[in-house]
Amino acid sequence: MRHGALEEYAPNHFMVHDIRVRPFIRGEGDVEGNRFVMTSWRRDGLMARLAERGLVMVTIESLTESLPELPAPFPIADEPRWQPLGHPSERWSYYDPRQRAVVACETLTQADQQGVWLYPGCMVRRRRGRGQAEWYRSQVQGTHTLQYTPIDDDSALLQGLAQATRYTHDPITVRAGENGAVVVTIPLLPRAHQAVLARCATGDRDGLVWQCHPDHLHLVVGVLARVNLVLTNSESNPHA
Structure with a gap:
């Protein structure tokens, strides 16, 4: 997993790896030690200002984009x-x-x-x-x-x-969980995908059942889209 000067380990929660970012994050949220919680809406602007100084802001979205996509599928024989x-x-x-x-x-x-x-x-x-x-x-x-x-x-x-992907699968249903969370049961993912997913959701011991805050569901959708998994719920169209 790559690190930047500022690395998002949970939605809007960052680890400060380079002290040069401190002048830029001042006034953008709460800083405590090497942890920064962003509370302003100027996320893209902060990323751009850091980039101008050669400082990389690693986000959950950028980690998702770096995940391996699916390879070309090998054919499976009809007879065992x-x-x-x-x-x-x-x-x-x-x-x-x-x-x-x-x-x-x-x-x-x-x-x-x-x-x-x-x-x-x-x-x-x-x-x-x-x-x-x-x-x-x-x-x-x-x-x-x-x-x-x-x-x-x-x-x-x-x-x-x-x-x-050569077979038809129903979208994975998003269910209501406890304390306002949403829950999905998904196929087992490779470790790199699970690691990024764990930054925006909480998984069970087997890595099959994940829950997150509804505001973070779009991040989960992004990770699952890398492996062609689609989410839906009973009241809306698929999320991916």
Whole structure:
């Protein structure tokens, strides 16, 4: 995550990383130590004045714009292929673009051999015993076998979300939460996207349920738009 002379860590709340910004933020809000809370409406003007002095004001919007967009989706085969288990404790799962979620594969027995059915092209995850899960891109190799290319967690999620764009999904509903907050349940996002989202919303332990103040919903919308997720509510048109 990049830092500037002034960095927004929550809506209108900034961390001062460079003391040269202090003359510019005086009168624009409340300053306490290295924290600055902007209360004036001159946000764009402050950013422009800082830029004239070569000082960067990192905002939630600018961080959102720097987030990776979805890659081109890999095609997924229509027919699955059999993958034997390398060990009885081995467990497989895959990113289902229809559900936009990681789904566990059912372990089956075929010709006295345990294994799972996998669709070539899908992002698949293998866990051995209690070890760390590893992601792969599955590809056809030969007539009956599959080849696996290692891929990091975030790239696997981005590719899974990209493959999801080939299917129709209903917009994600914005719900009313407690104390006037709004709540959304979304697919799991890559860590960089979650980090920016956490600056304008609060997520649950799994990173699936997020809530924010209604005034900050547009910031949430911006982050989700980077991965083609659309929000709506029952009384209005989609937010993105």
